Each structure stands twice: as structure tokens, then as C-alpha cells.
Amino acid sequence: xxxxxxxxxxxxxxxxxxxxxxxxxxxxxxxxxxxxxxxxxxxxxxxxxxxxxxxxxxxxxxxxxxxxxxxxxxxxxxxxxxxxxxxxxxxxxxxxxxxxxxxxxxx
Amino acid sequence: xxxxxxxxxxxxxxxxxxxxxxxxxxxxxxxxxxxxxxxxxxxxxxxxxxxxxxxxxxxxxxxxxxxxxxxxxxxxxxxxxxxxxxxxxxxxxxxxxxxxxxxxxxxxxxxxxxxxxxx
Numbered sequence: 001x002x003x004x005x006x007x008x009x010x011x012x013x014x015x016x017x018x019x020x021x022x023x024x025x026x027x028x029x030x031x032x033x034x035x036x037x038x039x040x041x042x043x044x045x046x047x048x049x050x051x052x053x054x055x056x057x058x059x060x061x062x063x064x065x066x067x068x069x070x071x072x073x074x075x076x077x078x079x080x081x082x083x084x085x086x087x088x089x090x091x092x093x094x095x096x097x098x099x100x101x102x103x104x105x106x107x
Numbered sequence: 108x109x110x111x112x113x114x115x116x117x118x119x120x121x122x123x124x125x126x127x128x129x130x131x132x133x134x135x136x137x138x139x140x141x142x143x144x145x146x147x148x149x150x151x152x153x154x155x156x157x158x159x160x161x162x163x164x165x166x167x168x169x170x171x172x173x174x175x176x177x178x179x180x181x182x183x184x185x186x187x188x189x190x191x192x193x194x195x196x197x198x199x200x201x202x203x204x205x206x207x208x209x210x211x212x213x214x215x216x217x218x219x220x221x222x223x224x225x226x
Contacts, residue, residue: 034212043202043216091211095168098152
């Protein structure tokens with residue numbers, strides 16, 4: 001199975017900050033990567049697919065990049081509604097696996 | 108708007124069985140692979156099972172193989188997860204999930220149903 005790691009495990013940031021989250025796959029997955037946002041008590045929400053494509057309705061302050069084994073999710077200007085846990089997920093081969101998540105909280 | 112509504116969760120004893128259901132609306136159900144994804148309390152996400160549009164292909168994570176069965180009824184726009192020989196470690200919120208249009212990510216999620224395995 002492909003293992004996914006994320007760093008940092010948590011980050012404290014202020015509204016307006018630029019935040020960059022990292023995801024690494026244990027083997028190359030081309031661009032078969034997605035990013036999700038999850039708020040407490042809610043289902044995850046798809047933000048980015050195919051490493052860099054923005055899901056419809058997601059604000060343009062979210063962007064994704066990377067290919068192969070190393071990927072990033074960037075929030076260009078953090079908003080109050082962005083405080084959440086962010087997960088990456090590889091879609092290269094089954095079982096599709098998720099990273100452990102990065103919690104973004106208020107500084 | 109796509110809606111996925113799960114039902115069937117609850118408390119069950121170790122070794123018991125449950126059947127989860129997911130009713131889909133707002134989409135052409137037969138166009139999509141469907142999946143179940145779970146999340147143990149306070150933990151991360153785990154992809155449990157996938158089923159192809161016509162039900163001809165099914166995939167399971169190793170931890171549930173031989174115990175869980177995914178199925179679908181396209182006439183009812185529904186997908187199911189039969190869970191047998193349940194263990195404490197199966198305790199989780201189970202989400203019904205619709206595959207993305209262009210890849211194996213989750214384009215739409217249900218609200219989740221909690222399964223608790225405990226004596």
C-alpha cells in the first residue's frame with residue numbers, strides 16, 4: 001500500500017497569513033492526489049484534485065502543486081472559515097490512502 | 108445538488124452484523140463508482156470499499172476483506188455495505204462517497220453514520 005505523510009501535523013496561523021501544507025507519498029503517484037478540508041462533526045470537502053485542479057465552488061485562495069511524491073497545498077490568505085483539518089489522499093492505486101492530516105488553528 | 112444519505116448505523120456487539128445503506132439523489136447514479144470511507148473517532152480517514160457502476164468490480168481494504176460486502180441497486184440509486192464479524196476496531200463514522208468524475212477522489216460525501224462495536 002502507498003503510505004501518505006503530511007507535515008506539519010499542526011500549524012498555528014493568523015487571518016491573512018499564507019499557509020503551506022506538505023504531503024508526501026511513499027512511491028510515485030504522478031498527479032493522482034486530492035486535498036480535503038474537514039471541520040468538526042462534518043464530512044470532508046474536496047478542495048483540490050489531480051494535484052492542482054480546483055474543485056468547483058472552492059475559493060481561489062486555495063491552490064495545489066506537485067507531482068510524483070511531493071505535493072503542497074497553499075492557502076494564500078487564511079480566512080476565519082479555513083481553520084480546519086486538511087487531508088491529502090492518493091488516487092493512484094487501491095487501497096486509496098489518506099495522510100494523517102494537518103490541523104490549521106488560530107494563532 | 109448531489110445528496111448522499113446514509114442509514115443503518117448503531118451499536119452492535121463484537122461478532123455481530125450491520126447493513127449500511129446509502130440513498131443517492133441529484134446525480135446519474137449509474138455513471139459513478141461508489142465507495143465507503145470510514146473515520147474512527149478522533150482519527151484519520153480510511154477507504155473501505157469501492158464498487159463499479161454495474162457492480163462487476165469490487166475492491167476492499169485488507170482489514171475488511173472477507174467480512175464486509177459492498178453492493179448496489181441501480182434501480183433504487185442505492186449502495187450498501189454489509190458488515191459481518193464486526194470488531195471493536197470497526198467502530199467509526201462510515202461515509203458514503205461518490206467517486207470524482209476524473210479520478211479516484213471523493214467528489215461528494217454523505218453526512219456519515221456512526222457504527223459502534225462494543226459489548
